[in-house]
Structure formats: structure tokens, C-alpha cells
Amino acid sequence: MGRVESRLRELLEEVLETLRVSPDPFRVRVREILDELSRLLPEAGLEDMPLDAEILFRLAEVVRRQGEWIMGEAGAMALGRLFALLKVKLLNNHELALQLLESWRPIVELEQVTFTEIMRALDYLGSRRRRALAVEEGWELRAISREEMAALGVLSKRKLSEVLDKVRRRLLHMLSAQDVVRYWEAVKGADRYETYLNAYALSHLASLGEFEVIYDPLEDEYYVTRGVEGGEPVSVVVPLGLVKYDAS
Amino acid sequence: MPARVPSAKLRKAARLLLYRSRSKPGVKGWELARALGRDYLEVVKALNNVLEVLGLEVVAVDGEGRRLDLEGDLRRALFLVVLREPPSIQEAKTAGWRIDDLAVLASSLLYLMARGGRAPRSDLMGVLRSRFRSPRLSYVVERLIRLGYLEEEGDQVVIGWRSRVEVDLDRLVGVGLTPKEWRQSQRGEPEASLSS
Numbered sequence: 163m164g165r166v167e168s169r170l171r172e173l174l175e176e177v178l179e180t181l182r183v184s185p186d187p188f189r190v191r192v193r194e195i196l197d198e199l200s201r202l203l204p205e206a207g208l209e210d211m212p213l214d215a216e217i218l219f220r221l222a223e224v225v226r227r228q229g230e231w232i233m234g235e236a237g238a239m240a241l242g243r244l245f246a247l248l249k250v251k252l253l254n255n256h257e258l259a260l261q262l263l264e265s266w267r268p269i270v271e272l273e274q275v276t277f278t279e280i281m282r283a284l285d286y287l288g289s290r291r292r293r294a295l296a297v298e299e300g301w302e303l304r305a306i307s308r309e310e311m312a313a314l315g316v317l318s319k320r321k322l323s324e325v326l327d328k329v330r331r332r333l334l335h336m337l338s339a340q341d342v343v344r345y346w347e348a349v350k351g352a353d354r355y356e357t358y359l360n361a362y363a364l365s366h367l368a369s370l371g372e373f374e375v376i377y378d379p380l381e382d383e384y385y386v387t388r389g390v391e392g393g394e395p396v397s398v399v400v401p402l403g404l405v406k407y408d409a410s
Numbered sequence: 411m412p413a414r415v416p417s418a419k420l421r422k423a424a425r426l427l428l429y430r431s432r433s434k435p436g437v438k439g440w441e442l443a444r445a446l447g448r449d450y451l452e453v454v455k456a457l458n459n460v461l462e463v464l465g466l467e468v469v470a471v472d473g474e475g476r477r478l479d480l481e482g483d484l485r486r487a488l489f490l491v492v493l494r495e496p497p498s499i500q501e502a503k504t505a506g507w508r509i510d511d512l513a514v515l516a517s518s519l520l521y522l523m524a525r526g527g528r529a530p531r532s533d534l535m536g537v538l539r540s541r542f543r544s545p546r547l548s549y550v551v552e553r554l555i556r557l558g559y560l561e562e563e564g565d566q567v568v569i570g571w572r573s574r575v576e577v578d579l580d581r582l583v584g585v586g587l588t589p590k591e592w593r594q595s596q597r598g599e600p601e602a603s604l605s606s
Contacts, residue, residue, distance in 0.1 A: 242580075242583045242584065244524075245583055246520040246521070247521070249516075249583075250517050250524075255513035255542075256509055258516040259499065259512035260499065261516055261582060262512050262513075262515060262516035263497060263498070263499060264496055264581065264582075265496065266497065266576055266578075267493045267495070267578075268505075268576050269435050269491065269492055269576060270428065270491045270492060271429070271435045272428045276431065377545065379543040382539065382545070401545060401548075
């Protein structure tokens with residue numbers, strides 16, 4: 163047996179063995195084997211040609227299977243994406259939750275307080291404003307004034323009735339020109355604290371029935387309008403986490 | 411069959427794996443090896459036998475959240491305890507999940523899967539707003555990001571590490587069939603097992 167014939171038989175054996183061991187057509191070294199065949203061809207005799215043709219036939223078969231695999235994979239991927247979008251569009255909340263639960267195996271863990279968390283808590287408590295007046299001689303038991311309580315942050319310096327009047331006047335003025343005003347325009351203050359205070363005052367006025375807070379789910383927007391006499395009272399939750407319209 | 415493991419090592423492994431020691435759950439393989447010794451994988455396998463009774467399982471995942479076989483060098487892998495079977499809807503509620511929040515998570519994952527795993531935050535929020543009218547929506551999405559189910563990369567939202575670990579995304583997307591099962595059924599391969 164010549165050197166070329168021997169090598170050709172080895173290559174054919176490699177192709178057949180690779181396909182036998184694994185159905186994955188990408189495991190066959192198609193490019194390398196073709197390169198080697200082209201190098202062997204000038205040295206090959208007429209008697210080697212059937213072997214060469216057999217290898218080429220097997221490689222053509224491998225390439226065809228690679229093409230099929232790619233088309234199948236792309237089809238499955240596109241179908242998966244279509245399924246995903248259809249599910250988002252068509253399933254209701256309960257069905258979506260069930261779909262998730264069927265494929266969900268949540269992590270299990272035990273919560274506990276760590277040393278780091280204890281240190282963080284101590285830092286937080288240490289940095290808080292102290293609820294006591296510093297007295298040089300030591301501790302003293304006595305009544306403190308409103309001003310001192312305001313200085314300690316226990317009482318606000320602002321009078322709630324004044325805030326209520328201010329918000330009421332401002333809203334009535336705004337509603338004299340239009341039927342509804344945006345919630346954030348209604349409560350907007352000079353700083354974040356004043357905005358929160360205005361929002362608190364407005365919630366009190368709405369509870370008294372003087373104004374009404376309406377939520378528009380389409381625009382995800384809150385509005386304020388005049389209260390309706392005899393209207394059905396409803397509770398409205400207005401998230402104040404992101405106050406983006408205040409002056410600060 | 412796992413090797414016989416001293417019960418003290420099992421208890422130690424259970425404490426390491428179940429108690430949360432940092433913000434992200436799980437223990438690295440090298441941490442287990444340091445605490446349990448060179449045969450830490452045998453200890454984990456033995457612990458798995460004990461946890462099976464409780465419906466729990468120790469799994470190892472790589473950096474991408476892919477499950478790894480409990481073989482070979484897993485010092486860089488992350489070890490976690492997960493439920494062996496999916497929770498019921500009642501169990502999810504007991505654990506503090508609302509149906510609406512689960513639906514938001516499912517929709518987010520499905521939409522991101524359809525977009526190849528990532529999408530601009532504005533696009534995702536647009537899709538979610540068209541489905542969920544709740545004023546809690548932004549809060550829920552922020553919570554999912556905080557818990558690791560979704561991740562932010564600049565203005566993009568991507569599927570979070572926790573979703574990759576906990577959720578069988580192929581199963582979530584497929585209509586009863588995973589893409590692999592679907593492909594097998596298309597080819598008529600006999601080993602195709604059609605799950606419900």
C-alpha cells in the first residue's frame with residue numbers, strides 16, 4: 163500500500179468514525195481534510211481516485227448536514243422569540259405568573275444579621291441627631307420650650323394650619339383658570355421638604371372633601387380637581403419617592 | 411454513590427450554603443474547599459442526599475449562571491441551594507411574591523429573551539406599561555433589579571444572574587417544549603421526551 167493510499171484511508175476512517183461517535187456534523191474537520199486532500203492529489207495515482215472520491219462524497223454529506231442544522235437552529239430561535247412575544251401579549255397576569263412558576267426553582271437561603279450589618283446600624287444610629295440638649299453641667303430634668311423642641315427636630319417650626327391655608331388658596335387660584343391641574347404642579351414647593359409638606363396638606367384637604375385626586379392610568383399621571391359633594395370617597399396612593407418637579 | 415461523609419462536615423456544609431453571608435447568595439467552590447477539605451464535592455453530594463428529603467438541592471453554576479455537573483474542578487463555581495421542584499402559587503405568595511409582581515418578572519424575561527437577552531430600559535418599560543397599569547410598576551422593576559433578576563448596563567436592561575440561575579428560560583419561552591425538545595420532535599428523534 164502506497165503512502166498516499168494509506169493516508170487517504172486514514173482520513174476516510176476519521177470522517178466515518180467521527181460521524182459514528184457523535185451526530186454533531188461540526189465535529190468533522192472539513193476544511194483541514196479538504197486542504198490535505200488538495201496537497202495529496204498531485205501525488206495520487208489512478209488507483210487512489212476512488213478513495214479520494216469517497217472522502218469527498220462523505221464531506222459533501224457532512225456539509226449538507228451542517229446546513230440543515232443551522233437552518234433548524236435558526237428556525238427554533240425565531241419560533242422561540244415569537245412564542246415569547248405572544249405570551250407577553252396574550253396571557254393574563256395569572257397565566258404569566260403560572261408560566262414563570264413552572265420554570266422557576268428559587269434559591270433558598272436563611273437571612274441573618276451579619277457583623278457588617280450590625281456595624282452599619284451602629285454607624286447610622288451614631289450619626290442621627292441626638293434628641294437631647296447638651297448641658298455642660300451634665301443631665302438635667304426640666305420642661306423645654308417649643309423653640310428648643312423645634313431645634314431638636316421634634317416639632318416643626320411651621321404651623322400646619324398655615325400650610326393648609328396656603329395650599330388651599332393656591333389650588334383654588336389654579337382651578338379658577340382650569341378644571342384640573344397636575345398633581346405635581348399643585349404640590350410643588352421651594353424645596354423637597356416643602357413639596358412633601360404640601361402633598362401632606364393636599365391629602366388632608368382631599369380627605370375633607372375640598373379637592374379630589376384623580377389618577378389617569380393611560381398617562382400614568384395624577385391630577386387634582388375640586389371636590390364633588392356627596393361623591394364616593396376613594397383612597398389614592400401617590401408615590402412620592404421621586405419628586406422630580408420640586409425646585410431642589 | 412457518594413462516599414461516606416462525617417455528619418459534622420455535612421452540618422458545616424449546610425450552614426455554609428444556607429446562611430447568607432453577603433449581599434449575593436451562594437458560596438464559591440474554593441470557599442467550600444477551604445472549609446470542608448479537598449473532598450468538598452463528596453460532601454456536597456452527600457448533603458444533596460440529605461436535602462432531597464426536604465425538596466432542596468445544591469447546584470453549582472458558572473459565572474453565566476449555567477448549571478455545572480458536580481464533577482471536576484469547581485473551585486471557581488458558585489454553589490447554591492435551590493428548590494428541587496417549582497413552588498406552587500400559594501408558596502410563592504407565602505414567600506412575599508404578588509401575582510402581579512411575578513407577571514412583571516415573567517413579561518420582562520420573555521421580552522428580553524425575544525430581544526436576544528437585552529433591551530433599552532425605555533423599551534422594556536414601554537412594553538410593561540402597555541400591559542400593567544399599576545402605579546407600582548416602577549417600584550417592582552427596581553425591586554427586580556435589586557434582587558438580581560434583572561440587571562442594568564447603562565441604558566440597557568439585561569437578564570440578571572439570578573434569573574439565569576433560578577429560571578429555566580428555555581422552558582419559560584417554549585409552549586410546553588424547550589427549544590431542544592422542539593428540535594428533537596421536528597427531527598423525529600426517538601429520544602425526544604415531550605414535557606407538558
